[in-house]
Amino acid sequence: MLKNFLPDQHVKTIFEITPELLKEQGVKGIITDLDNTLVEWDRPHATPQLIKWFEELKMSDIKVTIVSNNNENRVKAFSEPLSIPFIHQAKKPMGRAFRRALNEMDLQQQETVVIGDQLLTDVLGGNRGGFNTILVVPVAQTDGFMTRFNRKIERRILNWFRKKGMISWED
Numbered sequence: 001m002l003k004n005f006l007p008d009q010h011v012k013t014i015f016e017i018t019p020e021l022l023k024e025q026g027v028k029g030i031i032t033d034l035d036n037t038l039v040e041w042d043r044p045h046a047t048p049q050l051i052k053w054f055e056e057l058k059m060s061d062i063k064v065t066i067v068s069n070n071n072e073n074r075v076k077a078f079s080e081p082l083s084i085p086f087i088h089q090a091k092k093p094m095g096r097a098f099r100r101a102l103n104e105m106d107l108q109q110q111e112t113v114v115i116g117d118q119l120l121t122d123v124l125g126g127n128r129g130g131f132n133t134i135l136v137v138p139v140a141q142t143d144g145f146m147t148r149f150n151r152k153i154e155r156r157i158l159n160w161f162r163k164k165g166m167i168s169w170e171d
Contacts, residue, residue, distance in 0.1 A: 004127045005119045005157050007135035010169045014038060014115060014136055015053060019060035022113065027062065029107040031098060031131070033116035034068040034075060034086075036147070040140035044077055054082055065101040067092065069121060092116075093125030102129075118147070119154045 011017060014037065022030075035041035038050060046054070057064055066086040068075045079086040085104060090097035102112055109130040116122020117138040126133040161167040 002157060002160065004124050005154075006127070006161060006166060007119070007123045007133045009132070009134045010136075010167070011134060012137045013139075015049065017115065017134060019056050019062055022057075022062055023060060025113075025132070027111060027113050027132070029063040029065070029102075029105045029112040030057070031065050031067050031101045031112060031114045031126070033092075033118070033122050034066050034078060035070060036138040036140050037115060037117045037122070037136050038066075038139070039078070041147075042140070046078065046082055051082065054084065063105040063107065065105055067097045067101050092121040093128060095125065095129050098125055098129040098131065118150055119157055120150045 014032075032038060039046060054064065064084055066075060066079050066084055067090045068086065068088055069090050069092050070088060072088040075086045075088040085101075087097045087101055092098075098114065102109065105112070110132075112131055113134055114122060114126030114129070114131045115134045115136060116126070117136050119135065123133045123135055158167065
């Protein structure tokens with residue numbers, strides 16, 4: 001059961017995830033979380049570095065869909081200026097939004113990676129859906145109320161993985 005919370009990969013920042021690396025792994029699409037994965041939860045727009053990252057993905061024919069549990073106004077305001085498809089109020093870790101994103105990108109699970117900063121939503125949902133998952137260190141050190149609660153549970157799960165020798169990275 002706890003293995004559903006174990007990501008396939010772990011990176012400090014999404015910028016470590018390059019189009020070249022993804023192509024080597026046969027990845028043609030990304031389902032990514034928004035808040036504290038791409039930008040701080042309270043930053044309304046993409047940074048110049050993030051815009052460049054999205055452009056590099058597009059030039060490499062890697063599709064991106066933002067899947068967020070946040071409301072439509074938040075996700076739309078971030079995604080539309082970048083012309084990136086999005087799904088809001090996704091109810092992660094439930095699988096419906098992941099399947100919808102996959103269908104809209106016209107890809108298969110093995111061609112798609114799920115990227116996020118939370119074990120209880122992004123990694124669990126991605127793993128349950130049969131995707132390769134990448135856990136990213138949260139961009140901001142602050143969180144909303146529900147996420148703060150989730151982080152306490154995540155720390156316990158990560159400590160269990162560490163004790164079992166299943167992970168070696170530091171938070």
